[in-house]
Amino acid sequence: MNPFVKISRASIIPGLGLWLLGKRRDAVITAILFLSTVLIFFYSPWRSLASFSCVIGMFLWIMQSTYTKHEIRLVQALKSGNLRQAKESTPIVSPSKLSHGEKLAFKAKEIVRQQVEINEYVFEAILAIQTSDTYYAYYVGLLADNFVFIYTDFVGKPAGIERVVFSSIQDLTLEYGLLTDTLIMFMEGKEPIPFKVSRWLRTHTDKLISIFKKKRVLRYKCA
Structure with a gap:
């Protein structure tokens, strides 16, 4: 067994x-x-x-x-080997003057920064929850040519890292909800993956999708 x-x-x-x-x-x-x-x-x-x-x-x-x-x-x-072990993270204190949504976004971005290479720029980051098959909470960071998913343990600390390159993602859409929005990722050869995102992060989720689509268009033009 x-x-x-x-x-x-x-x-x-x-x-x-x-x-x-x-x-x-x-x-x-x-x-x-x-x-x-x-x-x-x-x-x-x-x-x-x-x-x-x-x-x-x-x-x-x-x-x-x-x-x-x-x-x-x-x-x-x-x-x-599907995940790489996350690095030890340091506590993050959000600036007190920020709104609740901005504090969430600030923390997400800082956590992603701690887990990626020092020369990688984090364009945007959010906290998302996947509930389709099993419950997982992620910090999702948008980098130059890939997304980084930082899996958290049961108490919210970074535990594992997975990277998804832009070329494997067909589309991203966002469905607005009353309390939470649904970010849907369409990937080649897979069922659409829905993520729940707090509506407090809506501005940052919209920005993440916008930047991703612009980068994908530029990559296609360059190719």
Whole structure:
């Protein structure tokens, strides 16, 4: 049996899957919190507190299972060579005078800058979420001739990097929504890939698509 399948099944016991993945600190914290909710449920003299602890316990169990499966997918992608290990990143503090949307864009751009080569210019960057097959959050950066996708771990830290060259992308479209917009990437030989992007980043998403299309036209003319 695939060892990752065993780890996924082991996550039925709170903290065990994380322990097997080497995330010992998170595993211990998860186990202690879950055990605490169990003890409160059985020994609390107040029914309301017992009921509340039951809800919290179920929430913790679901979240740690989701966390484990998310980390398994990342480890598998890194081991298979589909992703390159991300560099260690430094904390980013956005200027206080910026609006919420501009702070999101500033952070996305700075995170991408930390992960690419020093001589590569980041034209635009956004935070996008893919939910079509599995949940993944990415920082998407637009470079001179490729997109860089920075996969994040469960707590939002850069974990893996994938590059997609412009020549493999047929088109990019953006569908506006009430709370989130949908960025759709059309690639050769693949189903369209939808990404959810906060409407706070709409200006930057539009700019990313515009720059990409201009660069693609220039490449075709040069060719």
